[in-house]
Amino acid sequence: MMRRPLPRWATISLPIAGALSIILAWQFLLPAAGVPSYIAPTPTRIAGVFQQQWALLFDNFWPTLVEALSGFFIGNISAVLLAVVFVYSRVVQAAYFPVVLFFNTIPILALSPIIILIFGLGMTPKIIIAAVICFFPTLVNMIRGLNSASHNEQELLRVLSATPWEIFWRLRLPRSLPMLFSSLRIASATAVIGAIVGEWIGSDKGLGALIIQATFNYQSDRLYAAIVLSSSMSIAIFLSVVMIERRVIRYI
Amino acid sequence: MTFAVQTRNLDVGYRNADDSVTVLSGVDLAVEAGEFLTILGPSGCGKSTLLRVVADLLEPLGGEISVLGDKPHTVRSRRDVGFVFQDATLLPWRTVAANIGLPTVVGGRHASKFDPNRITELLQLLGLDGLGDRFPHQLSGGQRQRVAIARALLNEPKLLLMDEPFGALDEITRDRLNDELLTIWRRTGTTILFVTHSIMEAVYLGQRVMMLAANPGRIVNVVDIRTAKSPDNSCKREDPAIISAMAELRQMLEQVS
Ligand SMILES: Nc1ncnc2c1ncn2[C@@H]1O[C@H](COP(=O)(O)OP(=O)(O)OP(=O)(O)O)[C@@H](O)[C@H]1O
Ligand SMILES: [Mg+2]
Numbered sequence: 236m237m238r239r240p241l242p243r244w245a246t247i248s249l250p251i252a253g254a255l256s257i258i259l260a261w262q263f264l265l266p267a268a269g270v271p272s273y274i275a276p277t278p279t280r281i282a283g284v285f286q287q288q289w290a291l292l293f294d295n296f297w298p299t300l301v302e303a304l305s306g307f308f309i310g311n312i313s314a315v316l317l318a319v320v321f322v323y324s325r326v327v328q329a330a331y332f333p334v335v336l337f338f339n340t341i342p343i344l345a346l347s348p349i350i351i352l353i354f355g356l357g358m359t360p361k362i363i364i365a366a367v368i369c370f371f372p373t374l375v376n377m378i379r380g381l382n383s384a385s386h387n388e389q390e391l392l393r394v395l396s397a398t399p400w401e402i403f404w405r406l407r408l409p410r411s412l413p414m415l416f417s418s419l420r421i422a423s424a425t426a427v428i429g430a431i432v433g434e435w436i437g438s439d440k441g442l443g444a445l446i447i448q449a450t451f452n453y454q455s456d457r458l459y460a461a462i463v464l465s466s467s468m469s470i471a472i473f474l475s476v477v478m479i480e481r482r483v484i485r486y487i
Numbered sequence: 488m489t490f491a492v493q494t495r496n497l498d499v500g501y502r503n504a505d506d507s508v509t510v511l512s513g514v515d516l517a518v519e520a521g522e523f524l525t526i527l528g529p530s531g532c533g534k535s536t537l538l539r540v541v542a543d544l545l546e547p548l549g550g551e552i553s554v555l556g557d558k559p560h561t562v563r564s565r566r567d568v569g570f571v572f573q574d575a576t577l578l579p580w581r582t583v584a585a586n587i588g589l590p591t592v593v594g595g596r597h598a599s600k601f602d603p604n605r606i607t608e609l610l611q612l613l614g615l616d617g618l619g620d621r622f623p624h625q626l627s628g629g630q631r632q633r634v635a636i637a638r639a640l641l642n643e644p645k646l647l648l649m650d651e652p653f654g655a656l657d658e659i660t661r662d663r664l665n666d667e668l669l670t671i672w673r674r675t676g677t678t679i680l681f682v683t684h685s686i687m688e689a690v691y692l693g694q695r696v697m698m699l700a701a702n703p704g705r706i707v708n709v710v711d712i713r714t715a716k717s718p719d720n721s722c723k724r725e726d727p728a729i730i731s732a733m734a735e736l737r738q739m740l741e742q743v744s
Contacts, residue, residue: 387576397593486622
């Protein structure tokens with residue numbers, strides 16, 4: 236059965252109403268049920284942290300944002316470039332794709348201490364961790380995307396005597412974009428995770444460090460505020476990716 | 488006179504790593520310049536394979552072939568051949584106009600000059616007025632196929648290869664496109680090799696109909712139906728001469744299937 240789509244006002248107001256209902260329940264039902272505030276501080280207390288400790292939150296927001304964004308760009312750009320190399324050189328792909336596959340099986344949490352050992356405590360290791368975490372899904376998606384032109388499409392360009400560069404630029408690259416963007420959307424969340432994990436292991440700056448410190452000092456309202464900020468960061472990067480995707484992929 | 492396509496003892500098929508599969512063997516064919524030749528034959532007999540050899544998308548296994556008096560490869564790099572596939576093969580990220588203009592952005596130094604008037608002219612010729620800014624998914628199947636034909640015509644190919652271009656269309660649309668294709672053929676004087684599964688379409692469009700057979704793949708017959716049609720290759724579908732040509736071809740096709 237085809238269901239009629241919800242009217243436009245409902246697609247906007249229903250999610251807002253849903254979120255509000257949960258926030259209200261959190262604000263009033265949880266304390267009433269006896270959940271102590273060091274486990275779940277109420278939304279108003281978390282909002283209070285934003286008001287009173289804005290400078291602290293802000294100081295820790297920037298490093299994480301810089302690390303996540305740098306990692307996002309470095310990881311995705313190198314994945315796209317390597318995918319192009321792999322797709323155009325079967326020899327290189329045969330030699331190195333298994334190695335890349337092997338690296339991908341190492342959990343990022345196990346790899347992070349090594350990266351920190353090598354690169355020290357600055358921003359660099361966090362950027363690298365965020366980049367590594369973005370790299371693999373984009374590499375795999377981009378290889379598949381570049382190879383997804385149909386047999387007929389390739390023959391069409393051959394009939395038109397297209398040069399290899401034209402085949403790349405006019406067919407294989409545009410064909411790969413939907414798959415590339417679907418992995419960029421995933422990477423918008425994982426890049427932030429990578430930066431925070433890096434900060435957990437070795438840093439005194441950033442939202443990751445703030446989360447760890449707040450946890451050990453039982454400052455649960457500050458902990459929750461840091462979590463809200465991290466997820467806002469993921470959402471902001473995600474929305475930027477979606478906006479760029481809408482401009483680039485105008486068909487369908 | 489030079490033929491648009493001439494083959495002598497041509498074998499076509501597929502080369503694998505260690506052996507090769509012959510699909511059609513001993514093909515002797517001479518298509519005159521400006522001719523409209525339709526190709527009929529049971530499924531899998533090698534119609535598409537033959538067209539792909541003519542278009543230099545596939546190397547022949549043996550024998551000789553010349554296209555427009557040259558090697559297929561030379562002709563393809565000069566872009567004298569147009570190809571229309573059964574599925575329109577439009578690039579979904581390009582608008583209709585940009586799809587028709589594809590030959591202006593690929594082809595290296597043989598790329599056609601971009602001329603907006605030429606694209607408007609083709610949109611009109613194929614009844615696509617006002618659809619230039621649409622994307623392919625906003626078109627009907629028939630409209631998509633018209634775009635594919637317009638694209639193949641952009642650089643005025645001397646030889647047009649069409650592999651079941653109207654196979655997926657309803658009968659009314661197909662009949663209309665058949666008439667439009669004949670008009671274009673008369674106007675441009677291009678040679679057309681046209682593969683179809685429809686006997687009616689083969690007779691209605693072709694001056695000659697080539698019948699292929701499978702196992703082993705070969706040419707069974709080339710039926711000249713010019714005598715049953717007007718000098719400009721038009722005919723009425725219910726004309727007795729046309730009906731008897733169709734009956735003859737149907738019998739032939741049943742024997743080889
Ligand atoms: N890439 C390939 N490698 C090996 N054999 C192939 C390949 N492509 C097609 N064939 C075989 O070649 C034969 C002829 O195929 P072809 O596509 O030319 O048939 P066709 O006459 O166009 O059939 P249809 O009417 O169904 O389109 C078939 O038996 C098919 O299985
Ligand atoms: Mg075929």
